[in-house]
Amino acid sequence: MLEIKPIINALRRSKVGAVLLLIQIAITTAIVSNAAFIIQDRMTYLQQDTGYPEQDIFSLSVMTYGKDRDLSQQFEEDENMLRNLPGVVDAAITNAVPLSGSGSASGMGLKPAPEPGRSVRAGYLMADDHMLNTLGVTLSEGRNFYPDDVIVTQDPNKLPKVAIATRTFADEAFPEGDGLGKMMYIGDRPFKIIGIVDKMKGPWLKDDRPDNVIIFPYIKAETYQHIIIRTEPGQRAAVMQTIEDKMLAAYDKRVITNVIAMDEDKRQYNASDTLMLRMLMVLIVVLVAITALGIFGLTLFNISKRTRQIGTRRALGARKSDIIRYFMVENTLICAGGLLLGCTAAILMGQQLLQRFSLPALEMQYVAGTALMVLVMTLLAVIFPARRAAQISPSVATRSI
Structure with a gap:
């Protein structure tokens, strides 16, 4: 009992x-x-899986104060120099670094402004045709940018005509699953989705739509830029130790800051x-x-x-x-x-x-x-x-x- x-x-x-x-x-x-x-x-x-080989990627920021060089030409020389360094797989200049908590986003419309229509918000990256390889992501559909697609300019009126999108973004914009080849608009400026990546995260993991990412083939030549570098496995620390000296040796009228590994950048953000x-x-x-x-x-x-x-x-x-x-x-x-x-x-x-x-x-x-x-x-x-x-x-x- x-x-x-x-x-x-x-x-x-x-x-x-x-x-x-x-x-x-x-x-x-x-x-x-x-x-x-x-x-x-x-x-x-x-x-969560970000889609990147985080342990092989790092980024840095460049503040150029010299006036004796054409920025567009200097950036091209920098990219070529970085891509030829021992242990480096690829490098790309960009407006924002994924997983860093800092970047740009906008609504992408299905119709040109001012026509009424649905829009889909996405974080966007601007870089050249080396960006996908630099980030270690691959296309599941479509093609990469051609060199002729890339616009390097300081003219804000020159905008790219094509873009690469994540599958999450394409499926939200076109629920039928036929986003490849479709036209979308930033304001009244059209662009065509020419490639789709299955998985990659934008700058903000805490965003409502962290998987909604667009890459435009566009480099705006400004005095402040970000550079993303991917190295061979196990070579990142060695490259990071020498990268500032290499950049200043190429052109010394600038300041190199925020040399940080991608996984460390994500750790600080989180x-x-x-x-x-x-x-x-x-x-x-x-x-x-x-x-x-x-x-x-x-x-x-x-x-x-x-x-x-x-x-x-x-x-x-x-x-x-x-x-x-x-x-x-x-x-x-x-x-x-x-x-x-x-x-x-x-x-x-x-x-x-x-x-x-x-x-x-x-x-x-x-x-x-x-x-x-x-x-x-x-x-x-x-x-x-x-x-x-x-x-x-x-x-x-x-x-x-």
Whole structure:
């Protein structure tokens, strides 16, 4: 027999400790289930495939202050010099670096302005025909830029007529899946999608559409530029050490800054998410530890208060297993009440996080998993005090009256 009625009567006589423990279990369940779900969501985000060989790519920024060189010519010379360095696979000048958190985006229309029509937002990169190879991505459909497609200019009125898009962008713009070869517009300027890449991320991983990326064959000759370089596997560190000297040797009237590996650039961009992940892990450990200690302490307190009751039961023939079972059932009842309240609070908390912070909807498997974990933890926490209670001899209990 589980002796439910005597246990409930005993809990009624000592309500404060039981209620506090019930509330603690409820709070732990509500917070841990949501925290575990957020951790899993952030881990999936941090470990997502970007489409790039991040360990082989780095970038740098160039600020040119010299006035004695034509920038277009200088950039062409820089690219040729970089591509011929030992250990370098390819290099490209661009307006933005993927995964860096800094770049440009615009709405691409299906009809020219001012005609009304649907538009699709995308981050865009501007570079020459070496960009795909530099980023280590390949076309799944269509073709790469031809050299004649590339526009190098300082004239804002000269815009490219073609572009390469990610499949995610093309499918959003043309849900039928026939985006290759279709015309789109930036304002009233048309361009044609000539190639499609299956996977590549834009500058912002936290964007609503990080996979919506467009590459235009366009280099605007400006005093401030970014350069992306891909090296042979294992050669990146060596190339990065010498790249500033090589650039200044080619032309010394400029400043080289922000020499950074792509994976490090992404790590810095995601630093706040990583910090949140670690804080949530610490929070879970602390909450579970406090709850376990609370159960342990409450059980010890109950034992000290019930020494006479336990001794009397032992004198009447109760076995050690009966005493252990008594405290296990008692704590299971408290835990069940706390879990019922905690699961309800977890669902309500998840709904609030969804509404206020646009987090994904809490999945019920995390609530169920947390409830099971808390139940097991409460049973483990009560075993030692219960076994200690079972060791009380009838004679010791009698002398304590």
